[in-house]
Amino acid sequence: MGAPVGALTAAELEGFELGFSLNGTSVRHSLGASWDTRFEDVDPVREFSWRKGGLGFAGWYYSVTARDHVGYESWLERDRLILLDRDPQVAAIISQPFWLHWDTDDGKHRHAPDYFVRLADGRVRIVDVRAEDDMDDRTREAFAATERACARVGWEFEWAGRPDPVFMANIRWLARYRRARSGSPAAIADRLLEVFGEPKAMWQGAELVGDRLQVLPVLFHLLWSGALETDLGGVLMETDSLVWAEGARPWAG
Known part of the structure; x- marks a missing residue:
């Protein structure tokens, strides 16, 4: 408007x-x-x-x-x-x-x-x-x-202007999984949201859901959409990056 x-x-x-x-x-x-x-x-x-x-x-x-x-x-x-x-x-x-x-x-x-x-x-x-x-x-x-x-x-x-380079590198990676097809099957997405209801390392949580080759694309799509969250600034995403479901942000102390 x-x-x-x-x-x-x-x-x-x-x-x-x-x-x-x-x-x-x-x-x-x-x-x-x-x-x-x-x-x-x-x-x-x-x-x-x-x-x-x-x-x-x-x-x-x-x-x-x-x-x-x-x-x-x-x-x-x-x-x-x-x-x-x-x-x-x-x-x-x-x-x-x-x-x-x-x-x-x-x-x-x-x-x-x-x-x-x-x-x-x-x-x-x-x-x-x-x-x-x-x-x-x-x-x-x-x-x-x-x-x-x-x-x-x-x-x-x-x-x-120019965005933070580390943050932008993480977002570029997630953008590979932006299409809706990366978020399926829905059963994997639902299970990931359940598993990451408590913050966990990325690969640790993925392995609790199933084969990483099937699970990780869905996980990255949920990170792109914001349904899952992680710290996208400061450091590049790693296998041990802490991931949590939206609204379940870990206590920062």
């Missing part, structure tokens, strides 16, 4: 336009006339392609949230996409959803935010991804303009 346009003055909405592609047709309207578009249905405004010798690492990631492939233009964007895909508050993710256009005394400007995110409660979050040490004046100005535009229509804006 966003702020109702009727509650905003013309002065608050002027100065920004959105350009996007809907069903193959290019559209460009003022921010006030287009902020409530279902951007879940638009096409990315830029292609995601990899070129030999290029600086970027573009690609496509299959999102279980979107139930479709979502594009990214760097490893950092891919990592943020994985984190968004795991976030239970996120209901939809669209990459490069629109061009934001605005003018300054220096001339005309445009910027394509990295992700449009629809949250489960209807709110909108616009996410731009860039590491702090890769920021320059032009990027800072573009992010600042995007944040101003978002504020005018009640959208959230997030500048996402």
Whole structure:
């Protein structure tokens, strides 16, 4: 959701336009006339392609949230996409959803935010991804303009930097098991939740359920979904990592 346009003055909405592609047709309207578009249905405004010798690492990631492939233009964007895909508050993710256009005394400007995110409660979050040490004046100005535009229509804006490397390595591993098929059979999942009702080492609990080759994919899927928990920061997951069912967090002393 966003702020109702009727509650905003013309002065608050002027100065920004959105350009996007809907069903193959290019559209460009003022921010006030287009902020409530279902951007879940638009096409990315830029292609995601990899070129030999290029600086970027573009690609496509299959999102279980979107139930479709979502594009990214760097490893950092891919990592943020994985984190968004795991976030239970996120209901939809669209990459490069629109061009934001605005003018300054220096001339005309445009910027394509990295992700449009629809949250489960209807709110909108616009996410731009860039590491702090890769920021320059032009990027800072573009992010600042995007944040101003978002504020005018009640959208959230997030500048996402580089995540903790250990935490991200653990999440990348769990993402291999994000698809629903990794969580079956249900009998194994139910048994794992029962066994880890009391915190146990990962392999110790898995062996109580059955053959590790069958059990571990289900265990990793439950860790991805949050039904099982472990400490994902600080150290990489190991066979003796403590695992517990949601709500059964061990006493930290």
